[in-house]
Amino acid sequence: MRLSDLPKGASAVVDRVDDAHMADPIAQRLRDLGFVDGEPVRVVAIGPMGADPLLIQIGSTRFALRRKEAARVTVREQAA
Amino acid sequence: MSASTLRIALVGNPNCGKTALFNQLTGGRQKVANYAGVTIERKEGRFIAPSGRVLQILDLPGTYSFDANSPDEQVTRDVLEGNYPGELVPDLIVCVADATNLRLHLRFVLEVKRLGRPVVLALNMMDAARRRGIVIDVPELQRRLGIPVVETIAVKRGGAAALVQRVDGEIPVAAPAMADDAVSHANLHAQVREILGATVTMPRQTAAMDDALDRWTLHPVFGLLILAVVMFLVFQAVYAAGKPMTDLIGDGFGWLGDHAAASLPVGPIKSLIVDGLFGGLGTVIGFLPEILVLFFFILLLEESGYLPRAAFLLDRLMMSVGLTGRSFIPLLSSFACAIPGIMGTRTIQDPRDRLATILVAPLMTCSARLPVYALLIGAFIPMHHVFGIFNLQGLVLFALYAVGILGAMAVGWVIKRIHRDKSEHALLMELPSYRLPKPRDIAIGLWERCSIFLKRLTGVILALTIIMWAISTFPSPPAGATGPAIDYSLAGYLGHYLQYIFAPLGFNWQISLSLIPAFAARETAVAALATVYAVGGDANTLGLAHALAGNFSVASALSLMVWFAFAPQCMSTLAIIRRETHSWRNVAISFGYMFALAYVASLVTYQIARHFA
Numbered sequence: 001m002r003l004s005d006l007p008k009g010a011s012a013v014v015d016r017v018d019d020a021h022m023a024d025p026i027a028q029r030l031r032d033l034g035f036v037d038g039e040p041v042r043v044v045a046i047g048p049m050g051a052d053p054l055l056i057q058i059g060s061t062r063f064a065l066r067r068k069e070a071a072r073v074t075v076r077e078q079a080a
Numbered sequence: 081m082s083a084s085t086l087r088i089a090l091v092g093n094p095n096c097g098k099t100a101l102f103n104q105l106t107g108g109r110q111k112v113a114n115y116a117g118v119t120i121e122r123k124e125g126r127f128i129a130p131s132g133r134v135l136q137i138l139d140l141p142g143t144y145s146f147d148a149n150s151p152d153e154q155v156t157r158d159v160l161e162g163n164y165p166g167e168l169v170p171d172l173i174v175c176v177a178d179a180t181n182l183r184l185h186l187r188f189v190l191e192v193k194r195l196g197r198p199v200v201l202a203l204n205m206m207d208a209a210r211r212r213g214i215v216i217d218v219p220e221l222q223r224r225l226g227i228p229v230v231e232t233i234a235v236k237r238g239g240a241a242a243l244v245q246r247v248d249g250e251i252p253v254a255a256p257a258m259a260d261d262a263v264s265h266a267n268l269h270a271q272v273r274e275i276l277g278a279t280v281t282m283p284r285q286t287a288a289m290d291d292a293l294d295r296w297t298l299h300p301v302f303g304l305l306i307l308a309v310v311m312f313l314v315f316q317a318v319y320a321a322g323k324p325m326t327d328l329i330g331d332g333f334g335w336l337g338d339h340a341a342a343s344l345p346v347g348p349i350k351s352l353i354v355d356g357l358f359g360g361l362g363t364v365i366g367f368l369p370e371i372l373v374l375f376f377f378i379l380l381l382e383e384s385g386y387l388p389r390a391a392f393l394l395d396r397l398m399m400s401v402g403l404t405g406r407s408f409i410p411l412l413s414s415f416a417c418a419i420p421g422i423m424g425t426r427t428i429q430d431p432r433d434r435l436a437t438i439l440v441a442p443l444m445t446c447s448a449r450l451p452v453y454a455l456l457i458g459a460f461i462p463m464h465h466v467f468g469i470f471n472l473q474g475l476v477l478f479a480l481y482a483v484g485i486l487g488a489m490a491v492g493w494v495i496k497r498i499h500r501d502k503s504e505h506a507l508l509m510e511l512p513s514y515r516l517p518k519p520r521d522i523a524i525g526l527w528e529r530c531s532i533f534l535k536r537l538t539g540v541i542l543a544l545t546i547i548m549w550a551i552s553t554f555p556s557p558p559a560g561a562t563g564p565a566i567d568y569s570l571a572g573y574l575g576h577y578l579q580y581i582f583a584p585l586g587f588n589w590q591i592s593l594s595l596i597p598a599f600a601a602r603e604t605a606v607a608a609l610a611t612v613y614a615v616g617g618d619a620n621t622l623g624l625a626h627a628l629a630g631n632f633s634v635a636s637a638l639s640l641m642v643w644f645a646f647a648p649q650c651m652s653t654l655a656i657i658r659r660e661t662h663s664w665r666n667v668a669i670s671f672g673y674m675f676a677l678a679y680v681a682s683l684v685t686y687q688i689a690r691h692f693a
Binding site (some may be wrong): 048 | 085144145147155180181182183187264266269281285286290299300301303304367388391392393395396397405488506507508509510511
């Protein structure tokens with residue numbers, strides 16, 4: 001499951017970030033910002049046009065990610 | 081001197097309160113410039129520590145990591161390592177971290193520590209952390225990190241006392257430098273988790289107030305509504321507060337000019353001082369109040385944390401025309417004047433998005449176009465009603481604004497198509513906590529913008545204004561000449577030559593000539609037309625409207641309005657593009673594309689309108 005597939009309000013846990021191409025700087029940046037294995041995330045809000053961008057809560061920080069950016073993040077369901 | 085001066089570099093994530101801390105430490109004693117060869121702002125300040133030592137503080141750009149995707153991060157890393165040409169290596173690094181957001185910020189602290197330089201960690205926003213019930217075991221944090229840790233509250237008087245005391249003391253021993261390989265890189269997050277687990281307890285992840293506010297400000301319907309109201313209020317304020325001050329300054333310079341005129345002998349010197357110096361300077365400085373009012377509100381929105389919310393709401397719309405959500409505020413500012421708009425693009429980190437925003441900003445209908453539109457609409461567009469409710473004059477004015485916006489969208493779209501760099505440019509924007517803006521930070525921000533405007537721009541504009549004055553004054557008319565003096569001047573000759581270029585657009589030589597001063601400042605076209613049609617002072621616009629209506633056709637008037645909507649007219653804008661991008665090439669691109677756009681659009685307008693008229 002990708003982060004971009006989650007509906008508004010949904011929570012999940014990050015699995016990994018995939019490079020969209022060789023040496024993908026956006027994927028690297030996502031990892032630097034804390035999108036790493038085991039980190040809980042939540043979709044806080046969704047943009048008003050085309051449901052883009054997404055507002056993702058990770059730790060205490062909120063990041064606006066475009067759908068294409070969020071699609072690089074694979075998530076799994078939260079451990080109950 | 082150098083023995084008693086300590087060089088300190090402030091680093092930290094964006095939104096860690098680093099700049100507020102810098103302001104707290106250095107007050108107004110700041111020097112703002114750019115790093116050699118790039119447009120990244122370099123801020124330096126100094127203060128004298130209790131020991132009598134001079135502390136020289138460099139505020140480095142906010143940085144998430146040292147992977148250096150962005151020029152900001154490259155500069156930060158190079159300066160810290162002493163590799164930046166012309167920068168001395170700092171004696172001490174003060175790494176600032178938001179105590180309410182340590183999960184993100186500690187990672188960067190670890191990265192800085194690995195450089196192997198002396199580091200002190202300032203745990204900032206301790207007041208907010210306490211309010212939210214966040215408990216940090218500082219001695220344990222210090223032990224685990226192996227660097228000194230002090231608590232700071234950048235927004236409170238005396239909130240940096242502990243930091244000053246620490247940096248004024250002995251320089252801490254640096255941790256050994258570590259290789260920057262991929263494996264240890266991935267381990268940073270694990271280390272952060274481990275340290276946080278042992279030192280920090282948080283009752284909840286977010287501030288309850290942020291959650292409550294974001295529910296409204298980011299709501300698909302109410303969020304956009306709130307944004308519209310905020311923008312409406314800002315623009316009302318610019319016109320209500322800025323415009324009277326602008327008029328006052330204009331009148332003041334007019335008064336000065338008149339007094340100078342009374343005491344000076346008649347001749348070219350008098351004309352230079354009255355028309356060139358006071359007239360030109362008055363126009364330039366007259367922009368200042370509106371710019372300051374606008375910047376006051378932009379700083380307010382920026383400091384409060386609302387600006388990124390606006391960018392979030394509009395990102396999709398802006399992206400479809402090759403821009404980004406962050407382009408919104410600079411473009412909106414450009415409706416008042418393109419100069420503050422272009423200066424405002426500094427909030428866009430991505431260089432390509434920033435340049436695209438700078439290139440389209442002058443197409444927004446700025447307030448200087450209004451006098452020209454008002455004159456032409458009043459003279460040529462009949463006052464009748466359309467569909468019973470709409471006034472035709474109002475519709476034309478609306479259409480001119482719309483044409484500017486549509487033009488900007490089209491240009492943004494074209495830039496996106498023709499740009500060679502097709503790589504994806506990320507939004508990846510942090511929405512920081514809401515904060516009450518501090519008057520000191522707003523005041524310092526305003527002072528910075530004000531001095532940039534006056535120092536860097538006045539020289540250029542003054543020089544160009546004097547050139548404009550010279551070519552419209554010399555050579556003087558021969559004895560016994562009857563026509564207006566400008567007709568005999570260099571500008572007059574230019575006007576006649578320009579007519580060959582502009583005839584297909586329906587411009588006669590008088591209009592062509594008025595385009596020369598309009599290049600200095602658009603609104604002066606009205607005064608110039610008044611001069612050539614010899615209807616006396618520019619206050620007499622009614623007489624001028626009659627003279628215009630008698631001298632050229634509706635098709636020409638429409639064509640002229642379209643010209644004003646697109647043309648590269650105001651040299652102040654070109655000067656600020658040069659300043660903000662450090663490139664004459666970008667100035668040439670702006671001028672070139674706008675000239676071509678204006679020419680083609682006016683040509684089409686004139687040729688079509690001629691068939692209907």
